[in-house]
Structure formats: structure tokens, C-alpha cells
Amino acid sequence: MKPFFSALSAWSCVVISFFAVIILTVLGILFKSNHHAFTGSEGSPEDGGAVAGSLFTAVLVYVAFFVFCGFQAWLHVRANRRGAISLH
Template sequence: MKPVVSALNAWSCVVVSVFAIVILSIIGGLFKSNHHSMVGTTKDPDNGPAVAGSVFAAVIVYVVFLVFCGFQAFLHNRQSKRGAISLN
């Protein structure tokens, strides 16, 4: 199977996805527990767990990106070990 995206794009996507998963998981956890820093003022949303559901949906999207880009990086790594010539 051949990679769809370049190696640089695949590894960049992996790094961004991991960072987004960590940050969004922390933010979602704070909303789920109705932490005062997230729902403590009148301008913040009233229903923290509902907001947490949306944030965790974004985490799932980033997990899908991580799996896809990780697979692309794996394909590039496997292709380079075979001695294939790349014309990039």
C-alpha cells in the first residue's frame, strides 16, 4: 500500500493530534466536573457536561486523525526501509 500524504505532513499531523488530544481532554474534563474556572461566571455555559460532550467529540475526531496519520507515517517508514527511491 502506498502513502497518500507526504512523510512531513504525516508526522506533523501526528504531533498536532497528540497535542490536541491532551489539551482537549483536559478542557473536557474540567467542563465535565463543572470546574469553577470553566463555568464559574455568568458569561460561561450553564451546562458543563453538555459542553464536555462536544469537546470529547472533537477528541474522537483527533484520535481518528492520529490513527490515519500514524498509519501514513508507518507506511513511509516501511517504504524507506525497503530502499525505495523517493523523488521528493
């Protein structure tokens, strides 16, 4: 199977998705627990659980990106081991 995207794009997507999952998960946990720094002021959302639900949905999307892009990166690594891709 051939990769759809370049190796640089695949690895960039893997790194960005990894950090997005971590950051959005932490934010989701803080909103779900109604942490005062995120829900304590007048301009803050009143329903922290709804915001947390949206954040966790975004986490699932980024997990899917991570898996897909990781598969693409793995295809590049596998192809490079066999010498199928040569840029010389």
C-alpha cells in the same frame, strides 16, 4: 500500499493530533466536573456536561486523525527501509 500524503504532512498531523487529544481531554474533564474557572462566571456556559460532550466528540475525531496519520507515517518509514523512496 503507497502513502497518500508526504512524510512531513503525516508526521505533522500525528504531532498536532497527539497534543489536541491531550488538551481537549483535559478541557473536557474540567468542564464535566463544572470546574469553577470554566463555569463560574456570567459569560460561561451553564451546562458544562454538554460542552464536555462536544469536547469528547472532538477528541474522538482527533484520535481518528492520529490513527490515520500514524498509519501514513508508518508507510513512509516502511518504504524508506526498503529503499523504495529516493529523493536524490
